[in-house]
Amino acid sequence: MSTTTSHDPLWPRAGGWPAASDGPADVALLGIGTWRTSLSPTGAHATPAAVRDALRRYSLALVASPDGGGPLDLGALTVVDHGDVAEPDGPQGEDRARAAVGRALAAARVLVALGGDNALTVPAALGAWGDSLGTAGLVTLDAHHDLRDGVSNGSPVRRLIEAGLDPRRVMQVGIADFANSAPYVRRAHDLGIRVVTLDDSRRRGARDVVREALEVAGAAGGPVHVDVDVDVCDRSVAPGCPASVPGGLGAHELRALVRALASDARVRSVDIAEVDATADAPDGRTVRLAALCVLEVLAGVALRDGAQGPAR
Numbered sequence: 605m606s607t608t609t610s611h612d613p614l615w616p617r618a619g620g621w622p623a624a625s626d627g628p629a630d631v632a633l634l635g636i637g638t639w640r641t642s643l644s645p646t647g648a649h650a651t652p653a654a655v656r657d658a659l660r661r662y663s664l665a666l667v668a669s670p671d672g673g674g675p676l677d678l679g680a681l682t683v684v685d686h687g688d689v690a691e692p693d694g695p696q697g698e699d700r701a702r703a704a705v706g707r708a709l710a711a712a713r714v715l716v717a718l719g720g721d722n723a724l725t726v727p728a729a730l731g732a733w734g735d736s737l738g739t740a741g742l743v744t745l746d747a748h749h750d751l752r753d754g755v756s757n758g759s760p761v762r763r764l765i766e767a768g769l770d771p772r773r774v775m776q777v778g779i780a781d782f783a784n785s786a787p788y789v790r791r792a793h794d795l796g797i798r799v800v801t802l803d804d805s806r807r808r809g810a811r812d813v814v815r816e817a818l819e820v821a822g823a824a825g826g827p828v829h830v831d832v833d834v835d836v837c838d839r840s841v842a843p844g845c846p847a848s849v850p851g852g853l854g855a856h857e858l859r860a861l862v863r864a865l866a867s868d869a870r871v872r873s874v875d876i877a878e879v880d881a882t883a884d885a886p887d888g889r890t891v892r893l894a895a896l897c898v899l900e901v902l903a904g905v906a907l908r909d910g911a912q913g914p915a916r
Contacts, residue, residue: 609660609661615663616663616664616679617659617660617661617662617663617664618659618660618661618662618663618664618678618895618898618899619656619657619658619659619660619662619895620659620660621633621683621684621685622684622685623684623685623686623687624684624685624686624687624708624711625684626711627682627711628682628711628712629682629683629684629711629712629713630681630682630683630712630713630714630902630905631681631682631683631684631712631713631714631715631716631901631902631905632683632684632685632686632708632709632711632712632714632715632716633656633683633684633685633686633715633716633718633898634685634686634687634688634689634704634705634708634715634716634717634718635652635653635687635688635689635717635718635720636652636688636689636692636701636704636705636717636718636719636720636724636727636728636875637649637650637651637652637688637689637692637718637719637720637724638692638693638697638719638720638721638722638723638724638757639693639720639721639723640693640694641693641721641723641755641756641757642721642723642756642757642846643752643756643757643758644846644847645846646721646846646880646882646883647880647881647882647883648719648720648721648878648879648880648881649720650880650881650882651718651719651720651879651880651881651891651894652688652718652719652720653688653881654881654884654888654891655718655876655879655881655891655894655895655898656685656718658888658891658892658894658895659895659898659899661892661895662895662896662899664677664678664679664899664902665677665678665679666678666903666906670907676903676906676907678899678902678903678906680906681902681905681906683902684712686704686707686708689701689704692720692724692727693723697727698726698727699727701724701727701728701731702727702730702731703731704731705717705727705728705730705731705732705873706731706732706734709731709732709872709873713872713905714866714871714872714873714874714901714905715728715732715872715873715874716873716874716875716876716898716901717873717874717875717876718875718876718894718898719875719876719877719878719879720875720877721757721877721878722746722750722757722758722760722831722833722877722878723755723756723757723759723760724875724877725744725750725760725761725764725829725831725875725877726760726763726764726767728829728873728875729742729760729764729769729829729831729873729875730764730767731873732827732829732872732873733826733827733829736826736827737767737768737769738768738770738824738826739824739825739826739827740769740773740824740826740827740828740829741773741774741775741820741821741822741823741824741826741827741828741829741870742761742764742769742773742774742775742821742828742829742830742831743774743775743776743777743817743818743820743821743828743829743830743831743865744761744774744775744776744777744778744830744831744833745777745778745830745831745832745833745836745853745858745861745862746776746777746778746779746831746833746835746836747778747779747780747783747802747833747835747836747847747848747849747852748779748780748783748784748833748835748847749761749776749779749784749788749789749791749792749797750762750833751788751791751792751795752788757877757878760831761774761776761797762791765795770824771795771796771797772796772797772798772820772823773820773821773822773823773824774795774797774798774820774821775797775798775799775800775816775817775820775821776792776797776798776799776800777800777805777813777817777836777861778800778801778802778805778836778852778853779792779799779800779801779802780801780802780836780849780851780852781801781802782849783847783849798816798817798820800813800816800817802836802851802852802853805853805857805861806853806857810857810860810861810864811864813861814861814864814865814868817865818865818868818870818871821870822868822870827870827871827872827873828868828870828871828872829871829872829873829874829875830862830865830866830871830873830874830875831874831875831877832858832862832874832875832876832877832897833845833877833878834848834858834876834877834878834879834890834893834894834897835847835848835849835852835878836848836852836853836858837852837853837854837855837858837893838850838851838852838853838854839852841854841855841889841890841893842855842879842889842890842893843883843884843885843889843890844879844880844881844883844884844885844889844890844891845878845879845880845890846878846880846883847878855893855896858893858897859893859896859897859900862874862897862900862901862904863900863901863903863904863907864904865904866900866901866902866903866904866905867904867905867907867908868904868908869908871904874901876894876897876898879891879893879894
């Protein structure tokens with residue numbers, strides 16, 4: 605998706621962030637374009653580049669600061685781009701991705717991993733947790749449980765639990781009717797995973813759901829990873845997600861959840877998954893939503909400390 609943008613010195617654009625250096629950063633970007641084990645045909649490996657391109661459509665300003673003052677300028681944050689992991693699928697690819705995540709977080713407060721299908725959640729989370737797997741937590745914004753057998757974009761949550769993640773510190777938000785089989789729903793229940801259905805999420809609102817999610821995922825005091833599977837959204841706003849269905853979350857609901865989660869210092873890493881840039885609508889609405897989710901993570905980080913730059 606190519607963008608043509610005007611130039612205005614008073615309208616600085618998002619994106620175009622420098623490559624990683626040795627200095628501290630607030631947010632690190634890393635492309636993990638997994639796609640080879642997808643249960644649906646996908647060109648999700650093209651999505652990290654498309655999201656970077658779409659970011660140039662947006663500014664770095666929030667309309668108002670939390671105290672009701674003027675705009676909050678996210679340009680005060682230091683953001684670096686670590687590029688893409690080469691061939692992140694398969695055991696060797698996952699090892700490369702895990703190592704790249706660990707390097708990125710060594711000098712950053714928060715990592716945003718750009719997918720790619722949902723298989724990226726395994727190396728993104730494990731790389732971010734490192735030696736803290738025993739106390740780590742996971743929040744998924746997803747219509748699906750991702751507890752399938754085998755190795756695919758439908759199995760990351762099961763694989764993380766098998767790697768040592770305590771399922772009692774997993775909270776899944778947005779689980780949808782007719783998007784999961786009864787055996788996998790029972791599996792989630794038997795494992796002790798906390799589930800907030802799509803209907804309950806909409807009824808309760810972002811603030812209440814996020815409060816519970818962080819209580820669950822952060823119960824042991826370890827780092828929290830957030831998996832943002834954009835197919836939790838309604839198909840009208842996410843046609844580039846192979847598994848999105850009519851009746852999912854609105855774009856504004858997803859954005860509110862992402863910002864609220866990223867506002868908490870326990871969240872160390874976020875992945876944005878399941879967007880196929882090659883199957884998007886002509887106006888690129890799904891990729892644009894993914895780009896806005898990146899900016900919502902930045903907004904959350906800024907709201908932690910008033911956008912005063914790196915806190916080292």
